[in-house]
């Protein structure tokens with residue numbers, strides 16, 4: 001088989017499903033996005049078996065034999081280095097220390113590239129814009145706050161140990177009303193993720209609803225759990241609710257403020273905001289808050305060229321790949337590396 005006849009698969013292991021995409025030697029996607037249950041919390045073995053299931057479904061949908069898949073890109077929701085999982089993150093304990101890349105490569109007889117989910121989504125967004133940008137940084141508020149950086153030329157920047165771009169855990173100079181720094185899921189305090197994430201929404205909505213001014217707010221009626229309240233904030237914001245708007249405004253501003261420091265380090269030219277907010281009806285307003293926070297912290301040169309004042313030096317865009325971005329990115333990376 002020549003490499004020109006090869007196909008390349010991207011596998012994105014998430015908390016509830018494995019998403020899979022196939023591309024051909026020209027990087028064109030072939031067939032649909034395939035999704036199988038992952039059940040990563042059940043442990044390593046059950047999800048590992050599902051990877052082959054996903055590949056079989058990809059091959060069947062494309063009408064090819066699985067043996068024509070010449071390389072695989074794989075991403076996991078956890079820190080990893082050289083194919084070995086280094087931390088638990090959103091996985092069960094028995095994933096830690098597992099050489100999932102080596103094992104998959106040996107089992108299938110093809111090379112496998114592996115990285116984390118933030119990096120994978122960044123490559124996916126890059127792949128979908130490959131003729132329109134030379135590099136990009138992805139920042140994705142979700143349950144946590146992830147990120148990734150694609151350098152000019154298309155390579156993802158993983159750092160020496162695969163630990164780079166943990167954008168959710170840089171410190172930001174914001175405090176609660178009582179002067180305290182909020183605790184982060186990582187054990188530190190004052191991280192950006194403690195302000196910009198679903199976790200942050202839960203804390204903020206609880207603190208705000210305790211204030212007298214929101215005593216009559218609909219979210220203060222009944223015995224709704226704080227998780228449910230945080231989840232419903234999005235629909236309230238979409239309906240123009242003042243409380244929900246103020247919480248998202250604070251998140252957007254702090255996100256933009258943090259991005260200004262990251263841009264000062266990486267100068268990516270394009271910042272892509274990922275996560276579910278891209279699907280909301282108030283996304284334009286949210287992006288305006290992000291740019292407001294950015295403008296508060298960034299030097300003018302990071303916003304407009306001093307030589308051509310109409311030319312933006314940092315652009316902001318919403319992610320376009322949705323749930324499929326990471327799988328697309330990994331198929332694209334496998335094709336780049338192994339064709």
Ligand SMILES: [Zn+2]
Nearest residue numbers: 169184186191
């Ligand atoms: Zn943290």
